[in-house]
Amino acid sequence: MLTQVSDSKQGEGAGPVQERAERSAAAPAMPEGLRDIGINRVGPKHIADRDTPLIRDCWYVLAWSREVGRELKRRFVLERDVLFYRTRDGEAVALQNRCAHRSFPLHQGWLDGDHVVCGYHGLTYTPGGDCVRIPSDPNTRPRRIGIHRFPVKEVPPFVWIWTGDPEAADESLVPDHHWLNDPGWSFSSGTKHVGANYVALHENLLDLTHFSFLHAGNVGTLDYAEAPFTIEAEGDRVNIKRTLPSQALPALYDRPANLVGVRVDRTSDSDFVTPGWHAAHASFHDPAGTNGGRTRYRAEILHALTPETQYTTHYFWALARDFAQGDEGATSYIAEAIETAFEEDKDALEWIDHIQRTERRSGYHEVSVPADKASLRMRRILQRMADREASAVPAV
């Protein structure tokens, strides 16, 4: 059951009681020259930011399935150097990319069948991470020498990794993305590397008012920022929803859906699902049935956020649609529009990160506005998760 926690822009200046209580406890007096609009100022105790420790007990996307093959590859994720490959039976494997002997990176070695041979002195490891051979000591069966094997779960088109407590790696917690395997849908996809902390990217995804400004030329329309919204929360999830009646579609959708110049009723909602996953859902209703009587169109915009380091993020995205199905022209058109928009996001987030990192002003606080309610709630959830992990068993 979802719990509604706040309601649209009508309540401007009157945030939930809990938020106001936290604010008064956390925030010092307003510095001179800043106008308090009565919503929130970011206090360090309750709200995650770029310095909050990464959350490890969570599934994150390690790679696209197509990237994992019979070649040794590496990727730095959650501050771990990870080696990945596929066994001859097709199973995806992720191991620590660091030989137990002298820390040589194993991706510089080679595969012997399904075993990994270190390229420095030849220690050899199974896909489970056990050392089975020490060439300089051939008569000894290595015991208790090994490297960490990360739990992985492949649900195409992704290979997911768990860098936290392996005992807690429940595969049922891999987020749903069935649209990417549904024959009734087609999807565009891509990958970006963002030089900013992943919390800022989650915030960007929950704050779609930036569409009207940062992305005015592609995915945004001018009225988007002013549309009323509702926020709902359930456990550690947050959802923000907007309804836009009788709107022209943005360039991202109007051509692929063959609805250029047609006014449709739009709903758009965004879900913070886990620290590694954000899912946005868009639907349009064309009451006139412009295309042969069709009235309903849907798109799922899926975002996998995998921290690389504390201050950099791997960003895997896919946009699935139930229209223009199988149309390669539409797939590449959407990919190009999204790439343009996400490059704008990347640029903005890297600028913000640069300013926050370099201009250290003691006592300075960012100001929040009503549209930030969903992202502030998400940041509280991330802070709670980080606090929980800080008091638990150390990560591998």
Ligand code: FES
């Ligand atoms: S560093 Fe790998 S075998 Fe020596």
Ligand SMILES: [Fe+2]
């Ligand atoms: Fe954006």
